[in-house]
Amino acid sequence: MIKKTIIEKIFHRHLKENSKEGIKPGSIAWIDLDVVSARDFGGPNVVKNYRKVYGNDNVFDPGKIFFTFDLTVPPKTIQYANNQQICREFARDRGINVFDVDQGIGTHVLIEKGYVLPGTIIVGTDSHMNILGAVNCFGQGMGDVDITFGFRYGKTWFEVPQTVKVMIKGSPTGNFSAKDLTLKILKEVKTDKLLGKAVEFYGDAIEALNLAGRITLLSMITEMGGIVGFIPFNETTGKEIMAMNNLPSIPPEVTADEGAGYSEVIEIDITGIEPMVAEPPYPHNVKKISEIGKVKVDFGFIGSCTNGRIEDIETAGKILKGKRIADGVRLAVVPATRKIYAEAMERGILQDLLKAGAIISNPGCGGCAQGHIGMTGKGEVMVSTGNRNFPGKQGDGSNYLVSPEVVAYSVLNGYISYGEDV
């Protein structure tokens, strides 16, 4: 029997019978999809394509299709309101469920609602669908043509990617978070080493990550140019997934065969890791925080599909409780989902953040796509837990990507920092 990597095994399970080529890197496979989703960006284009090409033809399975509105929630312009309504009307017409503007980031909502299970394949109009890798699911972002086809037929083609094995080594001693580990890896692999590849991570530091930390790391596979990443479950990962999705049991994770074929093995030594910062204008432009000098901060952002979990907000809350952010500095906090928002409220974390001076918004993507919160003006410096800092992405200012800890300390001190000034 041919030994397989995780992505190859997941593909193999979903292979259409008429795919003769089989599963090997470079081959084209027609694959069944478990869930197909579209957001308020891309979604209206999907509806438009669908009506034009397929008319009144049925979607493949209304129970496996979702709209998830998370970008401009509630809509801030009439155009976005119209676009969302186009999706709602189509959904009503075809019996499709909508996770509407009150729910939060689509990928996180799909996990919480129990649609994301180990070994499944889920696609959507979100380039960070690969956060689902944290649940051992192959999540793939797609454009509106791909998703339109998926709505109709519940399948698509994939070129089977090569898999790279990334071994995390070394003995880290200082403070570091999942985001710092993510940025450290990004610093090493840049955008070329994993381009177009699936990734399997191994090593003590990475396998110790909790589910939120896994989401942080695997969301930024996109910024590494990769397709999807997987981390072997530890003894609590399965329980964490069941707690998040409220299911009594989940299928076992798909693991790689001993002796599976990897295109490359990359070793990354994280000895000496410390809080990391991705300087604009690229996410892979990563330095240690001790290397960047004193950078004055105007605005802090905590949220996004990368760092919008309860653990991220709790971390910031602990640092800021009973304190007050620096004069002239603003802080915005955007929980990833409604469930997280409710938990942060019930536990008093939102109150602590509010008293410290934070702006707290309803759940969603925040500023990543000109949503409500997270824009910068020319000359303004943002320190953000997000995943992209490309020029002009979130306004004319500059954007430094960091962990929730670093955002919290930076807005307290007024400059990018880790630890409170005394």
Next chain:
Amino acid sequence: MKGMKDYVFAGRVWTITEGDGNKLIADIDTDQVFHNAYLHITDINEMGQYTFGNLEGWKDFHTKAKPGDIVMAGPNFGAGSSRQQAVDCFKALGVKMIIAVSFGAIYKRNAINSGFPIMIFKDAERMVAANKIANLNRLNVDLLSGQLTNRETGEKFQLMPFSKVQKDIYDSGSLLNI
């Protein structure tokens, strides 16, 4: 449409370089190609004007590009988001194809699935840096053999030819016609 497709293109090339130099820009992301401020647009006819609207030095591209032009870019072109508009905006301008050192994974799918020709040219950076291919040179490109000819010099280069699935979708015009 089947059987009516062109497989050999002739057109002038825009080498997407930094400033007036000959270094192809790497990692051009979809927010530089088609900024998120315009993602409410669903009509392809409105998209052309925003092409490269957030890419320093190339913001006026839509006023300069002519139908039939070819775009040549550096590695990881179309990194970032899943937006189809970042492919459609070139179609709207009549740009015939994009050649790059490599493409972002989602961008590659989006282009192939909408029947828009993209081709990988591993040596693009080196050849542009060496002025073997310069901005506005007239090129011939054969999609199936992968041969690129610079008509200014007669010099030939090898690109990665169309894959089978890419040709099948291109022949149909779109994944949606399959």
